[in-house]
Amino acid sequence: MLDRATTWVGATAREIARAVRRGDTSATAVVADHLDSIRAYDRIVGAFREVRGGAAIAEAEIVDDQPNLANLTLAGVPVAVKENVPVTGLPTWNGSATARCPVADRDHEVVRRLRGAGAVVVGVTRMPELGIWATTDDAGTVTRNPWRTDRTPGGSSGGSAAAVAAGLVPIAHGNDGLGSIRIPAACCGVVGLKPGSGSVPAGIGSNDWYGLAENGILATTVADAHLGYSVLAGRTPHALAEPARLRVAVSLRSPVAGVWPDAGSRKGLSDAVRLLLAHGHNAVRADPSYPPALAARVLSTWFAAASLDAAELDPAALQPRTRRHVALGERALKQGLIRDADRATWRERCRNWFGDGGFDVLVTPALAAAPPSAERWSARSWAANMLVNTRYAPYAAPWNFAGFPGLVFPVGVRPDGLPAAVQLVGPPGSEPLLLALAGQLEQAAPWRRHAPGWPRVAARRR
Numbered sequence: 001m002l003d004r005a006t007t008w009v010g011a012t013a014r015e016i017a018r019a020v021r022r023g024d025t026s027a028t029a030v031v032a033d034h035l036d037s038i039r040a041y042d043r044i045v046g047a048f049r050e051v052r053g054g055a056a057i058a059e060a061e062i063v064d065d066q067p068n069l070a071n072l073t074l075a076g077v078p079v080a081v082k083e084n085v086p087v088t089g090l091p092t093w094n095g096s097a098t099a100r101c102p103v104a105d106r107d108h109e110v111v112r113r114l115r116g117a118g119a120v121v122v123g124v125t126r127m128p129e130l131g132i133w134a135t136t137d138d139a140g141t142v143t144r145n146p147w148r149t150d151r152t153p154g155g156s157s158g159g160s161a162a163a164v165a166a167g168l169v170p171i172a173h174g175n176d177g178l179g180s181i182r183i184p185a186a187c188c189g190v191v192g193l194k195p196g197s198g199s200v201p202a203g204i205g206s207n208d209w210y211g212l213a214e215n216g217i218l219a220t221t222v223a224d225a226h227l228g229y230s231v232l233a234g235r236t237p238h239a240l241a242e243p244a245r246l247r248v249a250v251s252l253r254s255p256v257a258g259v260w261p262d263a264g265s266r267k268g269l270s271d272a273v274r275l276l277l278a279h280g281h282n283a284v285r286a287d288p289s290y291p292p293a294l295a296a297r298v299l300s301t302w303f304a305a306a307s308l309d310a311a312e313l314d315p316a317a318l319q320p321r322t323r324r325h326v327a328l329g330e331r332a333l334k335q336g337l338i339r340d341a342d343r344a345t346w347r348e349r350c351r352n353w354f355g356d357g358g359f360d361v362l363v364t365p366a367l368a369a370a371p372p373s374a375e376r377w378s379a380r381s382w383a384a385n386m387l388v389n390t391r392y393a394p395y396a397a398p399w400n401f402a403g404f405p406g407l408v409f410p411v412g413v414r415p416d417g418l419p420a421a422v423q424l425v426g427p428p429g430s431e432p433l434l435l436a437l438a439g440q441l442e443q444a445a446p447w448r449r450h451a452p453g454w455p456r457v458a459a460r461r462r
Helices: 013-022 027-045 054-064 109-116 158-165 182-188 222-232 263-278 292-309 320-334 340-357 382-392 397-402 431-444
Strands: 048-051 078-082 101-103 120-125 171-176 191-194 214-219 247-250 282-285 361-365 406-413 419-425
Touching: 013 027, 013 222, 027 048, 027 054, 027 078, 027 120, 027 158, 048 158, 054 120, 078 109, 078 158, 109 120, 109 171, 109 222, 120 158, 158 171, 158 182, 158 214, 171 191, 171 222, 182 191, 182 406, 182 419, 191 222, 191 431, 214 222, 222 431, 247 263, 263 282, 263 361, 263 406, 263 419, 263 431, 292 320, 292 340, 292 397, 320 382, 340 397, 361 431, 406 431, 419 431
Parallel strands: 078 120, 078 171, 247 282, 247 361
Antiparallel strands: 048 120, 171 214, 191 214, 191 406, 361 419, 406 419
16 A cells, blocks of 8 residues: 555545545645656556646646535546547547547546546546547557557557556546547456446537447446446446346347457456356356348448548548548448448347346456557557457447446456456446446455556656
8 A cells, every 4th residue: 555645646536535524635735646657657558648847736726725625526636638628728639630620628527527526637547539449549659558568559549448457547537439438447457437328528529429329438447436336327326226236137148240258358257157146146148149131230320430530621631541541431422331220229128138138237347358458559450459449349339329327347367368348238327237246356365456567656746
């Protein structure tokens, strides 16, 4: 345990907020600790696009002067924000200089809510161009996984997940259109919650990827994920109720034909099932029915969403992989392949599957394989990127297409030394249940909160 008299780096959001509210420390001191750590060590993982430095200290001083400090849920908590939502005073990078928007003159609603709860934005985190890919890099920086810096932290919220896993911030904002919170959470051994449709304000890109994309949270504990989600959703963070005996569907089946989980992913699921059974839950093998046409519909929507996001950009300036993706989206739009009815039909099919089976929750592997290597995927072909993305991370996308909530949390370590993780999915409105179930399992088998060797504590500047 780090000495809180020396630093607040590595503390949970709940610990920090409680201490700031009580007057045991100040938001300014907490933020200064984290900024020093970011300056010293982000060069290793490359999580941040921009760090706010003095602006964050000034923001923390305002928090300390708040007359209602005792009522602020996230009082003094340093947070990172993914670079595709507006933060006042910063450009909205969207993953590359080509896609960068001008300096924002107002906060996105989720940023406004975080700040309204007393959180301090210390910087914005890196993502792949337009948030399309499940690896995070560009021509200048390869973002790295704190567990093993030769591996990717995933994407597209890769910078946020890396920052949390390294202890550079206790919680971070991310968003998820086809797994972009849950995939990096699994890669980096942290908790990642993608809320269901309508639970948290979206406003991501040109049209929220046809409603697939949601804003959510990454954290090292379920309690912090619950706290962050409550703020984003505009809810009071009441204590989570202990889950009653649940009927849990267990599925190894990949939604992508020909892709199967490796031994490390299977072991993670098996360990989670043992914990479920030990708590009296009824775990039964049951696979969702993924129709053959589902993959084509999801892919077409993914392509088209990228096309709309790139509509005002110079195609020649985009990365080659993105340019190809956008061109396929334009073709899908011309052919009328994007239909609201397809998403509505899948949503109802999923709702019926949960209801007819009497399932409260579905548990699957979070990934099918270990995170790929950390390298310049942005310079590689579209086909190479598509192949690696679909092979290692097939499990998340169907639940964006349905609009159902999903949560990823770690369950130990794979044989290769990387974190193992599982995904929980529930019907609409089940976010509190997913959090409560994950919290129950966390208490039974606590996981390592940060990557081995992290956080690293920098000497505080005087």
